[in-house]
Amino acid sequence: MRFVHTADWQLGKPFAGIEDPAKRALLQQERIACLERIGQAARQHQASFIVVSGDLFDSPHTTKATVSAACAAIGALGLPVFAIPGNHDHGGPGSLWEQPFFQREAAALAPNFRILLEAAPVEMDEAVLFPCPLLRRSEADDTTQWLRSADEWERYGNKVRIVLAHGSTQGFGSAGDDEDSDSAGNQIDLSRLPAGAYDYIALGDWHGTKQVSAHAWYSGTPEFDRFPKGGDHDPGNILLVTATRGSVPEVVPCRTARIGWHATEFTFADDAGVEQLEERLRALLGARAGQDLLRLTLSGSLGLAAFVRLEHLLEVLESRLLRIKLSNATRVAPSAEETLALTQRASDPLISRVATALVTRTAGDGEDADIARIALRELHAALAAR
Numbered sequence: 001m002r003f004v005h006t007a008d009w010q011l012g013k014p015f016a017g018i019e020d021p022a023k024r025a026l027l028q029q030e031r032i033a034c035l036e037r038i039g040q041a042a043r044q045h046q047a048s049f050i051v052v053s054g055d056l057f058d059s060p061h062t063t064k065a066t067v068s069a070a071c072a073a074i075g076a077l078g079l080p081v082f083a084i085p086g087n088h089d090h091g092g093p094g095s096l097w098e099q100p101f102f103q104r105e106a107a108a109l110a111p112n113f114r115i116l117l118e119a120a121p122v123e124m125d126e127a128v129l130f131p132c133p134l135l136r137r138s139e140a141d142d143t144t145q146w147l148r149s150a151d152e153w154e155r156y157g158n159k160v161r162i163v164l165a166h167g168s169t170q171g172f173g174s175a176g177d178d179e180d181s182d183s184a185g186n187q188i189d190l191s192r193l194p195a196g197a198y199d200y201i202a203l204g205d206w207h208g209t210k211q212v213s214a215h216a217w218y219s220g221t222p223e224f225d226r227f228p229k230g231g232d233h234d235p236g237n238i239l240l241v242t243a244t245r246g247s248v249p250e251v252v253p254c255r256t257a258r259i260g261w262h263a264t265e266f267t268f269a270d271d272a273g274v275e276q277l278e279e280r281l282r283a284l285l286g287a288r289a290g291q292d293l294l295r296l297t298l299s300g301s302l303g304l305a306a307f308v309r310l311e312h313l314l315e316v317l318e319s320r321l322l323r324i325k326l327s328n329a330t331r332v333a334p335s336a337e338e339t340l341a342l343t344q345r346a347s348d349p350l351i352s353r354v355a356t357a358l359v360t361r362t363a364g365d366g367e368d369a370d371i372a373r374i375a376l377r378e379l380h381a382a383l384a385a386r
Contacts (some may be wrong), residue, residue: 032069072151116133167205194335198215332374
């Protein structure tokens with residue numbers, strides 16, 4: 001049998017780091033739109049159902065508009081969808097899942113959806129689900145401990161056993177991955193589960209796709225939601241799982257992300273570096289607009305004219321990107337020709353004296369030198385505009 005494992009949708013994520021409200025809304029809408037791609041992949045690969053291992057919503061206090069959009073998108077998937085609450089949308093008394101508005105919208109728009117709020121088996125024709133829901137944001141006890149008893153799994157014949165859990169596996173999880181997560185207390189000890197008892201363990205919390213044992217995987221978030229961390233951190237996927245009772249499952253990641261989150265660093269060795277940076281960004285971003293975010297770290301030094309070209313490039317990036325997170329330590333270092341053009345102006349002796357004083361003050365490393373570089377750059381720009 002085949003099913004889709006996904007997690008950490010975090011619908012309604014505010015993306016507070018993006019100042020432009022229109023661009024922020026585009027990112028929020030893309031998380032809803034990603035569900036359509038999940039459904040397409042599930043139907044294409046003839047999956048029987050979809051499991052969501054926690055954090056379907058970003059907050060237990062999400063807006064009604066997000067609830068309605070989510071329910072409509074889930075209803076359009078065309079397959080049964082089973083989910084557990086995670087640390088962001090935890091269950092318990094008064095939770096989102098118990099609110100009348102959510103329950104009415106789910107019944108009206110997503111009759112194929114079932115939120116699993118109890119640690120109790122859910123039996124289907126070919127499989128049995130063993131949900132381990134989080135009923136608090138941070139649980140002190142291992143939510144999988146109820147699965148250690150043979151009474152919970154021995155009585156289901158040849159049906160595939162699937163565990164749904166959300167948290168950190170023996171110290172590995174979203175602590176250090178999710179900037180606003182406090183789920184480090186949600187520890188899951190897979191080693192204490194009976195050998196061979198469960199055929200697949202569908203994990204959520206870590207936002208990258210990662211295998212943690214022969215039978216246990218984190219699916220990761222299906223749409224990027226932060227800048228890349230490098231290494232084996234691989235977000236933007238769902239998992240297509242083919243499982244048979246008593247066998248190691250076949251797991252195939254399927255790309256669902258559309259928004260690009262990029263990070264690049266560049267050091268200017270000379271003024272030609274501006275064109276080199278443009279080429280690198282062109283290869284990275286293409287001619288897209290409104291589909292990418294970029295963390296850009298710049299250093300080195302540029303002449304006055306080259307620094308102006310850099311500012312024009314950054315202006316373009318600011319308009320095209322959903323966000324540019326810029327760390328710009330590039331220093332202004334006028335070339336010999338630019339220095340002479342500013343300090344040796346027989347027709348403008350006042351400008352020459354001012355420029356000479358500014359050039360002298362730029363030799364330091366303190367705040368005064370930084371201000372002098374800015375002033376020198378503005379003087380050069382003003383003269384160029386004459």
